[in-house]
Amino acid sequence: MPRDKPANQPTDFPEGNPWLASTYLQYIHGLDGELREVCLRWVQVCRFAFQLPAGCEFFEGRLASLGIDRLGLPDENVLELLEAIAGSGVRLSGTVWKLRVARPWCALLEPTSGDEPVLPTHWLEGLELHGKPHSLWIGRRALKHPLCPSPCDELQEAAPGASKEIDWSAYEPHPAGWKLRDTFGWPNFMETSA
Numbered sequence: 001m002p003r004d005k006p007a008n009q010p011t012d013f014p015e016g017n018p019w020l021a022s023t024y025l026q027y028i029h030g031l032d033g034e035l036r037e038v039c040l041r042w043v044q045v046c047r048f049a050f051q052l053p054a055g056c057e058f059f060e061g062r063l064a065s066l067g068i069d070r071l072g073l074p075d076e077n078v079l080e081l082l083e084a085i086a087g088s089g090v091r092l093s094g095t096v097w098k099l100r101v102a103r104p105w106c107a108l109l110e111p112t113s114g115d116e117p118v119l120p121t122h123w124l125e126g127l128e129l130h131g132k133p134h135s136l137w138i139g140r141r142a143l144k145h146p147l148c149p150s151p152c153d154e155l156q157e158a159a160p161g162a163s164k165e166i167d168w169s170a171y172e173p174h175p176a177g178w179k180l181r182d183t184f185g186w187p188n189f190m191e192t193s194a
Helices: 033-042 075-086 188-192
Strands: 045-048 063-065 097-103 106-111 128-130 135-139 171-174 177-180
Touching: 033 075, 075 097
Parallel strands: 045 106
Antiparallel strands: 045 063, 063 128, 097 106, 128 135, 135 177, 171 177
């Protein structure tokens, strides 16, 4: 016998998709000042959904640190991009996809409407993607300011990029970072954005 849903849980979702019904901004609605900023910065730590557009399977189910605040942008630009990610999304440069965090911990890649702000072309440099037991993607700037836990949390300050946790022979270089060898594909926009 199916369990009853709580009375406050929505039952009708736009286009049958529960993720279209909410945004991360709704979860932090009413917060002001420093608390709002902290919550916006934490929108970067998320897990990509398991059903993503064709060609983006590389991200499916991965724990991520988006690393927008590692890209060297002015703080106000960082906060604007994070607010967009937490709201209607940001377009991935040179693609028809936008990145949006719909709920805490749930990142989606969806078709763009064309009016979203655009992520900088070097956004992959700040990105960390994690999966057990390795990080599947380590952006060039992720090493200096890791947000997600292991394997980047024990980097030696004297030798950035040298870690007891990371076996660099298991990674193949990319201009924006490193990809774990033998990991299924990577989207075409990763090739063009470097």
